[in-house]
Amino acid sequence: AQSVTQLGSHVSVSEGALVLLRCNYSSSVPPYLFWYVQYPNQGLQLLLKYTTGATLVKGINGFEAEFKKSETSFHLTKPSAHMSDAAEYFCAVRVNQAGTALIFGKGTTLSVSS
Amino acid sequence: SAVISQKPSRDICQRGTSLTIQCQVDSQVTMMFWYRQQPGQSLTLIATANQGSEATYESGFVIDKFPISRPNLTFSTLTVSNMSPEDSSIYLCSVADLGRGEQYFGPGTRLTVT
Numbered sequence: 001a002q003s004v005t006q007l008g009s010h011v012s013v014s015e016g017a018l019v020l021l022r023c024n025y026s027s028s029v030p031p032y033l034f035w036y037v038q039y040p041n042q043g044l045q046l047l048l049k050y051t052t053g054a055t056l057v058k059g060i061n062g063f064e065a066e067f068k069k070s071e072t073s074f075h076l077t078k079p080s081a082h083m084s085d086a087a088e089y090f091c092a093v094r095v096n097q098a099g100t101a102l103i104f105g106k107g108t109t110l111s112v113s114s
Numbered sequence: 115s116a117v118i119s120q121k122p123s124r125d126i127c128q129r130g131t132s133l134t135i136q137c138q139v140d141s142q143v144t145m146m147f148w149y150r151q152q153p154g155q156s157l158t159l160i161a162t163a164n165q166g167s168e169a170t171y172e173s174g175f176v177i178d179k180f181p182i183s184r185p186n187l188t189f190s191t192l193t194v195s196n197m198s199p200e201d202s203s204i205y206l207c208s209v210a211d212l213g214r215g216e217q218y219f220g221p222g223t224r225l226t227v228t
Contacts, residue, residue, distance in 0.1 A: 032215055043206060044157075044219040046115075051215050090156060094215075101147045101208075102217055104156045 002027045002093045006105035014113050019063075019078040021108045023091030026072065032094040033074040034102065035065055039087045047089075050074060061085070086112045116141050116209050118220035126226045127197055134193045135223045137207030142187035145210040147217070148180070152203045160205075163190050197227045 007022040025031055032051050036044040048059025055067040065076045074091060088109050092102040117140040127133050137146065148160040161169045161182055169182040183191045194201050207220040 034217075036219075041224075043118075043221040046216060046218065049216060094217075101159045101162055101210075102157075103159075106156045 002031065002103050004091050004093050004103055004105035006089075006091050006108050008108055009106065010109045010111070012111040012113065013081045015083055016080050019076070019081045019085065019110065021076040021089050021091075021110065023065075023074045023076065023105060024072050025074060025091070025093045027093055033065075033067060034092040034094070035059065035063070035074075035076050036090045036092060036104075037061075037087050038090065038107075044090065047076070081110075081112045083112050083114065086110055115216070116143060116211065116218045118207055118209060118218060120205075120207055120220040120223050122223060123221065124224040124226075126228060129198050129227055131197055132193055132195045133197065133225060134191050135205055135207075135225075137190045137192070137220055139188045139209050143209040144187070144212065146184065146190045147208040147210070148182065148190075148192045149206045149208060149219075150203045151206060151222070157206065160192070194225065197225075199227045201225065202227045 003026045005024045034049045035047040037047050038044050047063050048057050050057050050067045058064045063078045088107050090107045091105040094102050119138045121136045146163045149157040151157045159172045160175045161171045163169045163182050163184040165184050165187050181193045204222040204224050206222045208217050210217050
């Protein structure tokens with residue numbers, strides 16, 4: 001069965017600092033991996049995804065993530081945090097089968113201080 | 115990406131009553147999903163709704179409690195029946211873009227049961 005573990009329920013960084021949000025997954029088949037962001041009182045917005053091909057994927061708002069099969073990880077990074085990045089971030093995995101729904105991690109709250 | 119709207123955006127209901135949540139998509143989609151996000155928690159899949167077939171429920175969710183309709187390719191409803199305070203959650207509708215391998219989420223319905 002697929003599962004997702006997000007290490008750290010709360011991450012705090014200063015504006016301009018590196019953002020690193022950790023995600024490890026478990027999957028019996030090649031996974032499709034996703035990062036979503038949820039701003040307060042809003043729905044989820046897709047940041048980026050990995051399906052096949054290049055293991056370093058770039059998303060919106062300057063975020064990127066690297067798929068590392070040997071480490072079963074898909075950590076999210078951003079070189080320089082901005083105040084507007086403060087939100088809840090969810091890592092999710094989908095089995096490599098059409099139409100299968102997502103399994104989400106517990107989420108990481110990112111706080112950015114000035 | 116698909117644009118998804120949900121009605122109502124929020125509601126406060128009394129225990130023992132039922133609430134029907136509507137999900138409208140701006141394009142035809144084969145697969146729709148309903149998720150629950152309990153306060154401070156991650157998202158949990160309730161059921162998958164395909165047009166023309168019965169919804170498929172995840173473990174822990176039953177049709178009598180969460181009946182779902184999917185009358186066409188752009189619309190679905192989720193009913194939360196005989197509500198209790200434990201049903202207080204955000205309920206999110208999601209659709210799958212099978213071609214892009216992505217899922218998009220509606221803004222959610224924030225339900226409070228008193």
